[in-house]
Amino acid sequence: MKFHVLTLFPDMITDGLGTSVTGRAIDRGTIQVNAINIRDYSRDKHKHVDDYPYGGGAGMVMQPEPVYLAYEDLTKQSGSRPRVIYVTPQGATFTQSMAEEFAKEEELVFLCGHYEGVDERILEEIVTDYVSIGDYVLTGGELPAMVMIDAISRLIPGVLNNDESAEFESFHDNLLEHPHYTRPVEFRGKRVPDVLLSGHHANIEKWRREQSLKRTLERRPDLLEDAPLSREDIRYLKTLGYDTENEMEKNK
Ligand code: ADE
Numbered sequence: 001m002k003f004h005v006l007t008l009f010p011d012m013i014t015d016g017l018g019t020s021v022t023g024r025a026i027d028r029g030t031i032q033v034n035a036i037n038i039r040d041y042s043r044d045k046h047k048h049v050d051d052y053p054y055g056g057g058a059g060m061v062m063q064p065e066p067v068y069l070a071y072e073d074l075t076k077q078s079g080s081r082p083r084v085i086y087v088t089p090q091g092a093t094f095t096q097s098m099a100e101e102f103a104k105e106e107e108l109v110f111l112c113g114h115y116e117g118v119d120e121r122i123l124e125e126i127v128t129d130y131v132s133i134g135d136y137v138l139t140g141g142e143l144p145a146m147v148m149i150d151a152i153s154r155l156i157p158g159v160l161n162n163d164e165s166a167e168f169e170s171f172h173d174n175l176l177e178h179p180h181y182t183r184p185v186e187f188r189g190k191r192v193p194d195v196l197l198s199g200h201h202a203n204i205e206k207w208r209r210e211q212s213l214k215r216t217l218e219r220r221p222d223l224l225e226d227a228p229l230s231r232e233d234i235r236y237l238k239t240l241g242y243d244t245e246n247e248m249e250k251n252k
Helices: 010-017 020-028 064-078 096-102 120-126 142-153 201-219 231-239
Strands: 002-007 032-037 083-093 107-112 129-132
Touching (some): 002 064, 002 142, 010 032, 010 142, 020 032, 020 142, 032 064, 064 107, 083 096, 107 142, 129 142, 201 231
Parallel strands (some): 002 032, 002 107
8 A cells, every 4th residue: 555645844754654554564665654844836936835825814825736746746756646535624534434445445645734724725636535544633634634534544454463353343343342460469459350260261252252242332422323233232332331222232
């Protein structure tokens, strides 16, 4: 998978993603990250890429031409016209299922804005997806682009090791994961739950499933509505005071 990032701060992208799991995937060639400096495409002798907004108002707006030239150069080099994701708080909120959808692409382009925004005409011209990472405003699009690239990358075969497997994770079956414990058996007076030391696999699985259900009910009850729950899961949740009918139950 190849990620192109159109940005005014390419070092932020290469430094951030060049570390840890994504860094290892880049070194192995499993993913490629091509950070493109929009400023290199400015035709202005001072390399300006922004200007005052027509109609007045605070802040500066990124001009369309450098972004367009950077994008055209990228498409010429790659020989394709990949999806262009504009990271913006005005976009649809990024989710795990969006990450799964994007992970099917061979190449993706992320456009990172700065200042007050980007000239609307370049967005109309090249952007295919408007995506936000949440209802808060950051100083630029680089961190959101890195968040999305990280979430997409770990779904690509070969990026995670077997023991980092994407199989079991927080949103598996729309349930939060059970708690984890390692040595020592006792830490500041708190013991690891006995069942985990018992070696009884069926009991351990049952305990983990119940912990997942309990945690999801306490922290993210909204997820339960679409979780594939068995009769036994529902029976257990009812003992915890859960009374909303699950979708699977409703459809029976
Ligand atoms: N740019 C600034 N804030 C953002 C956010 N929350 N999501 C995506 N892009 C952004």
